[in-house]
Each structure stands twice: as structure tokens, then as C-alpha cells.
Amino acid sequence: MNHSMINSSVSMHALQQKLDLVANNIANVNTTGYKRKEASFQDVLTSIQQQPRGFQKDGRMSPLGYNQGWGAKMVSSQLNLAQGSLQATDSPLDMAIEGNGLFEISTISLDANNTPVQQTRWTRSGAFQLSPSVDPQDPDSMFLTTKDGQYVMGVDNAPIRVPKNHTVKIDADGNIMAYNEGDKGAPPVQAGQVKLMRVVRPQLLQQLGDNLYGLPSDITPQQQGEILQTVTQGNNNVDPITVRQGFLEQSNVNLSDEMSELLTVQRAFQLNSRAVSSADTMMNLANNLRA
Structure with missing residues (x-):
């Protein structure tokens, strides 16, 4: 050849x-x-x-x-990770991230032995909804989930829980305040704060399908901190990451x-x-x- x-x-x-x-x-x-x-x-x-x-000639340098x-x-x-355009929606549960960040969610998958395993994943899509609790001892709570039923995680590394019959308001830092629909004069309830992750090294993120991202299986916790950094009030001054309620980020594909x-x-x-x-x-x- x-x-x-x-x-x-x-x-x-x-x-x-x-x-x-x-x-x-x-x-x-x-x-x-x-x-x-x-x-x-x-x-x-x-x-x-x-x-x-024979190709060598006089004067050839x-x-x-x-x-x-x-x-x-x-x-x-x-x-x-360039910012996509934001589109307003009618849902107060929709969120869009402004900045180089991701939402953290918890998914359930099956291992080689068909045993359910809880895993942490990340996504840019903020099309969320409220799903009822599966715990019969907690019938008055709703969980903030994705459209596929995956739990949205809070800064306390636990799923965000919202009381039933409450509307939510979300500020730029991801704090969720729940207001009682039946008692307009009741004070709001702090339902939690959405956990945001800053992407430091996007080239190491793995696309898993369904608009989800993951990390290599052999990565250590220290190496994970070099790829994804938890957004806090102390480190969100430079290149801030904020949340917009009632908006969805569109694809950045031109x-x-x-x-x-x-x-x-x-x-x-x-x-x-x-x-x-x-x-x-x-x-x-x-x-x-x-x-």
C-alpha cells in the first residue's frame, strides 16, 4: 500500500x-x-x-x-461551555444557570449484579418539577426532581424537599423559599439551596447521554475537586455563577x-x-x- x-x-x-x-x-x-x-x-x-x-546544490541552505x-x-x-440564550417559561420551577456551572443531581442505576446504586451526576438543564415523596411516613413533602425523576441536590448534599401546597421563589444564589398557598400571611419556609458546581476542567467531563455529565470511574476525591468546584459564597466573587428562576437555557449550538x-x-x-x-x-x- x-x-x-x-x-x-x-x-x-x-x-x-x-x-x-x-x-x-x-x-x-x-x-x-x-x-x-x-x-x-x-x-x-x-x-x-x-x-x-544529487539534490544538494551550491547555495542551497x-x-x-x-x-x-x-x-x-x-x-x-x-x-x-459558552452561555446559551435564556428563554422565559411559565413554570416557577424552571431554572437557568448564568456562568460556567452545573446542577448536581442524584440518579439510580443498576450495577453488574442488577443492584440499585445511587450515583452523582451533573446537568445544565434546569427543567425541574415537584415529585411526591415515596416515603409513606412523609406524605406532606415534595421533592425537586428532573423530568426523569432524578433528585436535585442541595448544598447539604441531600435532595431538596418542598412542603406540599407551597409555591417557591428562587433567588440568584439558588435559595428556595416556599410560600403557603392556603395561608398567604404565613411566613415563608426555607426549603433549601440548590447545589451548584463550577466547571474547572471541562475536558475531563464525560457525556453520559440524557444531557448528563459524569467523571471517570478511577478519579480520586482530590482530583474531582480539580475538575468540579462547589460554588460557595466565598468563592463566587470572581466569575460568578447565578440562577435565574422561570428561565431555561437553550442549546449553544449555532x-x-x-x-x-x-x-x-x-x-x-x-x-x-x-x-x-x-x-x-x-x-x-x-x-x-x-x-
Whole structure:
């Protein structure tokens, strides 16, 4: 197999991965809180092809030899956490994050032995609702959950509990005050504070589907603090992260940019495929030569 065929076939594989990434961004253009992904590429291998001494001429300052590439590969896909536009809604339970932050939620999944395991996940989507308590001893409480029933965590690392028949008001820091609908004169109840996490190293977050993010399984608690940092009143002065009640953040995907990127990738893929066809045609001609 000649060099041009190797170069083109390797690059086509990387371009296919890039094409899948762009297609995923386009598919989620209307997904609440979705963050677009960007690809990073690097050379697979670059070698120096030596030239005969006959190419050395008087006065030539550059050394003999030229760089020869062997294609490129996609090394990583990174999240672009740029702020999406905010859309007002009619629900007081909808929240949008302004800044480089995530909501923390608790999910239940099954391990290898089909045993339910509680796991911590993070999301940018603030489309929340109130779900009734499953505890028969606590029938007067509602829990703040996602649309899939996953608990929204508070700063006390416990699910946020809201009394029944109460409306909520949420300030910029995520504090939830519950007001009794039946007794307008009753003082509000502090229902909790939404736990917000600042993203320090977004390239280490893993997309798990359903608009959820996770961390690698082999990461230590100390390393987790270097990726996600709990937002507190003391560290929220620089690059603040705030909550907007009654709003949902839209996807930060720009459809026109993604379509332009899609056309560019398709043209590059087409160019490399033609290079493979041309190399195959030349090899076929060489094989059919007769002395």
C-alpha cells in the first residue's frame, strides 16, 4: 500500500468521527442546556524522507529531506461551555444557570449484579418539577426532581424537599423559599439551596447521554475537586455563577456554523476518498504493465 493511500484512509477515519460529532451537535440544537462538542486533531506520525545527494546544490541552505505525514487522528472532543440564550417559561420551577456551572443531581442505576446504586451526576438543564415523596411516613413533602425523576441536590448534599401546597421563589444564589398557598400571611419556609458546581476542567467531563455529565470511574476525591468546584459564597466573587428562576437555557449550538462545518468535513472526506481511488487506479495500472 503506498503512502497516499495510507494517509488518506487514516484521515478518512478521523473525518468520520468529526462528522459524527457535528451531526450530534445538529441533532441537539433544540435540547435544553446542551453544550456543543468540538474535536481536536493531531498528526498520527510525521517522518522525514531522505533525498539523494544529487539534490544538494551550491547555495542551497535548507537540508536534504522533507516531512512526510501519515494522516491525522481525533485525539479528544471537548465541551464548549459558552452561555446559551435564556428563554422565559411559565413554570416557577424552571431554572437557568448564568456562568460556567452545573446542577448536581442524584440518579439510580443498576450495577453488574442488577443492584440499585445511587450515583452523582451533573446537568445544565434546569427543567425541574415537584415529585411526591415515596416515603409513606412523609406524605406532606415534595421533592425537586428532573423530568426523569432524578433528585436535585442541595448544598447539604441531600435532595431538596418542598412542603406540599407551597409555591417557591428562587433567588440568584439558588435559595428556595416556599410560600403557603392556603395561608398567604404565613411566613415563608426555607426549603433549601440548590447545589451548584463550577466547571474547572471541562475536558475531563464525560457525556453520559440524557444531557448528563459524569467523571471517570478511577478519579480520586482530590482530583474531582480539580475538575468540579462547589460554588460557595466565598468563592463566587470572581466569575460568578447565578440562577435565574422561570428561565431555561437553550442549546449553544449555532446551526449555521454547524452546517458550514458539516460541508467542510464532507469536502475533506470526499477529497481523501478520491485520493484513495486515484492510488488504487495507479496501482492497478502498474500491476497490468507488461514488459
